Amino acid sequence: MLRVNLPDGSVLEYSRRVRPSDVAADIGPRLAAATLAAEVDGKIVGTDAPLPESGEVSLRLLTKRDPEALDLLRHSCAHIMARAVMRLFDGVQLAFGPTVTDGFYYDFLLDRSISEADFPKIEAEMAKIVKQDEPFERIEEPHDRAIELCAGLGQALKVEHLREGLGQEEMVSFYRQGEFVDLCRGPHVPSAGAIGAFKLLSVAGAYWKGDASNQQLQRLYGTAWFTQKDLDEYLKRLEEAKRRDHRVLGKQLELFLIDPEVGSGLVLWLPKGATIRRELERFIYQELLKRGYQPVYTPVIGRVQLYETSGHYPYYADSQFPPIEMADGDRFLLRPMNCPHHIRIYQSKPRSYRDLPLRIAELGTVHRFEQSGELNGMTRVRGFTQDDAHIFCTEDQVAEEFRGCLDMTQFVLKTLGLEDYRVRLGFRDPASDKYVGRPEDWDRAEAALEQVCREVDLPELEIERGEAAFYGPKADFVASDCIGREWQLGTVQLDYNLPSPQRFNLEYIGTDNRPHQPVMIHRAPFGSLERFTGMLIEHFAGAFPLWLAPEQARVLVVSQKFEDYGRRVEQTLREAGLRVSGDYRPEKVGAKIRDAQLELIPYMLVIGQREAETETVSIRDRREGDLGAMPLAQAIEKLQAEVHNKTLRT
RNA sequence: GCUGCUGUAGCUCAGUCGGUAGAGCGCGUCCUUGGUAAGGACGAGGUCAUGGGUCCGAAUCCCAUCAGCAGCUCCA
Numbered sequence: 001m002l003r004v005n006l007p008d009g010s011v012l013e014y015s016r017r018v019r020p021s022d023v024a025a026d027i028g029p030r031l032a033a034a035t036l037a038a039e040v041d042g043k044i045v046g047t048d049a050p051l052p053e054s055g056e057v058s059l060r061l062l063t064k065r066d067p068e069a070l071d072l073l074r075h076s077c078a079h080i081m082a083r084a085v086m087r088l089f090d091g092v093q094l095a096f097g098p099t100v101t102d103g104f105y106y107d108f109l110l111d112r113s114i115s116e117a118d119f120p121k122i123e124a125e126m127a128k129i130v131k132q133d134e135p136f137e138r139i140e141e142p143h144d145r146a147i148e149l150c151a152g153l154g155q156a157l158k159v160e161h162l163r164e165g166l167g168q169e170e171m172v173s174f175y176r177q178g179e180f181v182d183l184c185r186g187p188h189v190p191s192a193g194a195i196g197a198f199k200l201l202s203v204a205g206a207y208w209k210g211d212a213s214n215q216q217l218q219r220l221y222g223t224a225w226f227t228q229k230d231l232d233e234y235l236k237r238l239e240e241a242k243r244r245d246h247r248v249l250g251k252q253l254e255l256f257l258i259d260p261e262v263g264s265g266l267v268l269w270l271p272k273g274a275t276i277r278r279e280l281e282r283f284i285y286q287e288l289l290k291r292g293y294q295p296v297y298t299p300v301i302g303r304v305q306l307y308e309t310s311g312h313y314p315y316y317a318d319s320q321f322p323p324i325e326m327a328d329g330d331r332f333l334l335r336p337m338n339c340p341h342h343i344r345i346y347q348s349k350p351r352s353y354r355d356l357p358l359r360i361a362e363l364g365t366v367h368r369f370e371q372s373g374e375l376n377g378m379t380r381v382r383g384f385t386q387d388d389a390h391i392f393c394t395e396d397q398v399a400e401e402f403r404g405c406l407d408m409t410q411f412v413l414k415t416l417g418l419e420d421y422r423v424r425l426g427f428r429d430p431a432s433d434k435y436v437g438r439p440e441d442w443d444r445a446e447a448a449l450e451q452v453c454r455e456v457d458l459p460e461l462e463i464e465r466g467e468a469a470f471y472g473p474k475a476d477f478v479a480s481d482c483i484g485r486e487w488q489l490g491t492v493q494l495d496y497n498l499p500s501p502q503r504f505n506l507e508y509i510g511t512d513n514r515p516h517q518p519v520m521i522h523r524a525p526f527g528s529l530e531r532f533t534g535m536l537i538e539h540f541a542g543a544f545p546l547w548l549a550p551e552q553a554r555v556l557v558v559s560q561k562f563e564d565y566g567r568r569v570e571q572t573l574r575e576a577g578l579r580v581s582g583d584y585r586p587e588k589v590g591a592k593i594r595d596a597q598l599e600l601i602p603y604m605l606v607i608g609q610r611e612a613e614t615e616t617v618s619i620r621d622r623r624e625g626d627l628g629a630m631p632l633a634q635a636i637e638k639l640q641a642e643v644h645n646k647t648l649r650t
Numbered sequence: 651g652c653u654g655c656u657g658u659a660g661c662u663c664a665g666u667c668g669g670u671a672g673a674g675c676g677c678g679u680c681c682u683u684g685g686u687a688a689g690g691a692c693g694a695g696g697u698c699a700u701g702g703g704u705c706c707g708a709a710u711c712c713c714a715u716c717a718g719c720a721g722c723u724c725c726a
Contacts, residue, residue, distance in 0.1 A: 202721065204653060210722075211723080218653070219721065258718095337726050368726080373651065373722080374651090469726055483720090558685050559683040560684095561684095587684085587688090588688085588689060590686065591688050618685085626686055
């Protein structure tokens, strides 16, 4: 006897073996037709997955109203795409075909390359399959039979996966739909007809099992939805996201430039972008000073030997600009990070425990030769400036210093209204040999870091093995760009290795009058100014809060007759510390407003006869529209207050 | 670095079958002097990414290079 508990509290009892589809049918034919999958005791299964013969289960039938069903739909669509590809091309080997956010992909190995020109053909074949509406049938096979089956189908990659990835499994499942059979955990929607709308999006290379030393497969990306309307809305969302892309806005609003004559991945900050950066720098310096940091300046190159000591040079040889070799054989490296210079400042005199914690900060410009395929607007570049600092402290001070770094990073993000981020704890992968230092130091560092992070209120804290820096574990603040790619912004890293005798051999004299090894913390709340600014552009869609806006206000004269008063207003604002310009073109005020709106200028000060006579300005807020006239002095106070408070305009 | 795609005026883009280049916006000049999202007229502006090749003839076809886009790999 099986008791089935349904979400509405009702209970059905069965003395025979049933599947979710049977339960749905018992409830009603409409539900039976609409059911795409089921959730049994919290686990998503297909409608044909047998329920236990006895006992008690809770069952939820999933229809197109449930987001979980959409995921299944996409997975099923990946199978249909694979089926179409196998019909159209010879010798196709299947790799993996999972769902991703808003869609799915499938990796194929085949002789000829697939290009976007092939999409209509593939989509047409998929449409045929969807129209036929054949069911997805689950088949379970013992491991050895599965290998035979895949080998018989010529699916060598699947055989490899069965042997290596699924070597421990006794039984594995396949899904069959017509002539198409695929090793797959499932579940799937009952049949192909559930797919309301789909579209192939792109094709790209992808390495087998994600390893660049393996063969490259062809990955087809697509998306699928319950209805054409959902698909259209999704495509529209993609279009809209593109409009806030920092590369598009950076050009449109003249914020920055990447010029091939200068070099790819090298950012030229235009005056307006430079203004934003300067304000961010001012903000971060104020904050550093409040928090007991000591700013320094150091050069952008150093002797190669310095980076041999740190371990960076051997470790990252491929991703650095090659050393500059002098006639006398001396070699210099364009610095790929700032820590060695700061370490040498630490070592410039004997340090006592009384000096600690020592916090050395610098907006340090570094250069790294990133792979060409990685370069991306301002988010991945070859020259960038970190809001870097290195804290040298005693073991006892680590937790508090680390907490302070997390706090500063959170403060910075909050000030800018960046709430949508996650924190990644990057720990070492014990199986990898890329990490330096003693395992016991690593354990200590990871434990210390995790404990502090757990104490502090951090959103979406996750531990990721293998994400540590080679010298220590770290906490990264990660945010997504307009098309959903994740980027590391702020980072706080704990380092027991660079101070060690094998590296720089840092010391301080303790209360016991004996030398001890300090601990280092590397931290950068923004991360890089380039990447952070890029993300800010997208976050604000180019409409910056007043304190960051390159042009905070524009004086618009109704007619050129009022140019004199307009220029006086402009000058008064400028003297009050505001960034302002004036539009005295012989255009109608409507045209001037439109231009200012499109340039995302926060405030427009409209000036005509009335204002000139009464020493007032008519303020127009870019978002709110006309706010009416007010005395010039009052307008200035209003703007200054907004700047001072770093008000976020929502 | 790898796979696929793309590169035409300052910007966004069109350019058919290979026959010597077009629009809108912007820019300049002139007219208009106006009240909260586009006033009008005229004009200038292109080594069709770069270098080779095929062809009587190349923006168009082929190759290479450079750059960008999407993805993979990498990310101190």
